Amino acid sequence: MNIVIVGGGKVGTALTEHLSNEGHDVVVIDKDPKVIEESVNQFDVMGICGNGVSHQVQTEAGVAKAHLLIAVTSSDELNILCCLMAKKIGVQHTIARVRNPEYAQQMHFLREELGLSLVVNPEFAAANEIARVLRFPTAINMESFAGDRVDLAEIKLPKDNVLAGMCVHEIASRLKSRVLICAVQRGDAIYIPNGSFRLEAGDRLHITSKRSDMIAFMKELGIYRHRTKNVLISGGGKMGYYLARQLSETGHKVKVIEKDEERARTLAQLLPHATVIVGDGSDRSLLLEQGLDNQDAFVALATMDEENIITTMYAASLGVGKTVAKVNRVSHDLLRSIGIETAVSSKTIAANQIVGYVRALENSGSSSVQTLYKLVEGRVEALEFRITAEDAFYIGRMLKELRIQDDVMIGCILRKGKIIYPCGDDSIETGDGVVVISSHHGFKTFEEIFC
């Protein structure tokens, strides 16, 4: 597929990497020649230096014949304008990143009336993810599928846990609650476990189940933590605003610390149920004064990664139950090695959303990718397929009769609003949604998961 990416910032670069590695013909447009040079050196793509809204630059980039244009410059207005221009020049699909909350309310209009295929709001998506984790603080990370109905949680097995040393097939008989273990991360290795896989303390499990089952499971393991009530957010940017709004709507007590007085005043108007504090969120005495030590959760959303890392570590040392840091540049592996478990990167979230959309565009016919999540630094993919085939060989057959590739697991089946966590006797029907977890990369159709 021919893809034009406008803007070579953090999201743009992440997209360039993913999409060129998946074999697409990528053209990157950016104003800064250094950014272009960097991209062209690192990836097999073409770079064009210029303003992405310029008609001439777009023609030069071959927008007329491209399938998709992705506008991820730092300005919302530029992105929207870029997409509109490209649409007129003749591109088939357009994706724009729009972050401003004022525009975010008119997403529907942007899509339906202006013809943008997808509008991505990374800050909003990241705030959603943080809110999910805070509702379910035992999990290190939470992803959701099928319109938030299916959760995929990452938990860490503590020492001396009942599960340590147990085989996966024994769990059903030893514990009352039923969950599906989709992926296990041990040190640097990733496993998609089968029945004889033996768990060890320190493993990171990615599990999926009904929410009630998941809670029961964690209670049995003795790692369950109640949902958070008091949340302190440092940094009142876009993400902070989205998060505070969501949390206060779901009954949390939210306190937002914002450095800029003007911004703080705006926030106070926008968030009537939250407490807004003016001050430096990295200042220790201010944090203590605002009662950091008796919060249930602390979320660091300042601009600087370093500041977020240090403040979350400080909060954790004070015994705050759940800490979340916004980190855009540092890799999650590195953060884990210094003890920061839950980190959210809007860049990764946006990139995953778009790559998932591209996959969905690509496949035609019997099945299509609905959502794509990259877990464990992108080494495991969780894909939601929509089965549209009427007469494929797998329709109606019991799963235990089908031969599925190694390192691939069917996480759950969504049928008519119901969620089925499948065992060998279940089958796949036309119209189902199927969540597949795999350490392979680049599945585009559902058929590919079979041997």
Place this chain on the structure above:
Amino acid sequence: MNYRMVSTTVGKILIAEALLLLLPLSVAFYFHESDTLWAFLATGLLLLLVGGLLEIKKPRHRRIYAREGFMIVAISWMLISCFGALPFLLSGAIRNPIDAVFETVSGFTTTGSSILTNIEAMPKSLLFWRSFTHWIGGMGILMFVLAFLPQRENQSTYIMRAEVPGPSKGKLVSKTMVTARILYAIYFCMTVVEIILLWAGGIPLFDSVTTAFGTAGTGGFSVRNASIAAYDSVYAEIVISLFMLAFGVNFNLYYLLLVRQFKRVFKSDELRWYLGIVATSTVLITLNILPLYDNLAEALRYAGFQVASIITTTGFSTADYTGWPVLSQMLLLTLFCIGACAGSTGGGFKVERLVVICKAALSRIRKSINSREVVSIKLDGNAVDMQYAYNVLAYLAAYVILVFLGIFFICLDNVDMPEAISAVLTCFNNIGPAFGKLGPAGNFSSLSNFSKVVLSFLMLAGRLEIYPMIIVFYYRAWKRKN
């Protein structure tokens, strides 16, 4: 330094050379030249063996960077030249190994300087191989490998950047492999058209093919002792002149023509300068040599052909310009240094760089008049990044230093100063004939082995634009860790 990746890629290139040897092999078969047939067969098998051994060990990780790219290019070019010399040696056509290597390097780098005293006495298949090396070297053997061997990783950009001449290395399309294919397709089609045109003009087929190879790669090996003058055909001279000029143009422009973006072609400063230089020097030389020839048409014929031949760094000749007035000789020597357009098959300093340094100098002068004036250097209507201008100036410095070092080395050989200077310039810019004894009528056989080695190095350095050949001899580049 990813040694395994370097050796695998070099191995692949040697195997590609073995496959390319099939062509001269079949020529040898056709002309029943059994000696050279065996020589080609033995060389091919040896290449397969060495290439296979280098290639067999799979690298642990396939990531390469600029350093490995330069290294791969430099090593491959040296190795293909050494192996390419084997048919000359094994068949006994050239006895001195240094001579054979010089001849092959001269072929691959599209220089066209020869040590052969009687070209017409050589077996046909060897003459074919000699000209075919021009064709391979013109577009680059690594580009060939990139275009046609399956690539699993996307690391090819660095290799392409190290081999394609010119300061700016634009891709035509996103994928390096597709870009390489498009370029080769354009190259191939133009070569075929030239063969047909020459053949239609009454040149024997074998001569048409070899001459077209020499033109396409802007090389300059001819299969006749008297070069193009042997055919004494105005038609052939015009066809060859036009094709030499055409192969000296940036190939990206042909792609733009193909996708009907005519505006961008006409906006090219480099093309305008290139054509301007050709026209001006043709007029000046024609006027200058007018007394030597019967009429204006005659003078124009020789001057036009020689200018086209020299500026594109081809080096065919129809007249012995060493007998021309000094002004004409000096003009030709200047053209030696300028060379063809970036992204063409020609060598030299490249017109694009010349445009940039001229404009940089001009902007400096304007700045000295009014120190507060902000002057930007523009190329094709777009402002040039200062880093880019700096890179061009740095290249100029490296170019000048290397040329001077080369001249000092050649002077050890006790040749005339004009001969030493012109020999270095002709080899470094991949042209072919020099002045004096080394002119179009003479050849390089009289030089010592040492001079031939130095000139071979300069030819490679000139073709690969200096840096790869320096880096390969730079100890820090060989360190395993950065």
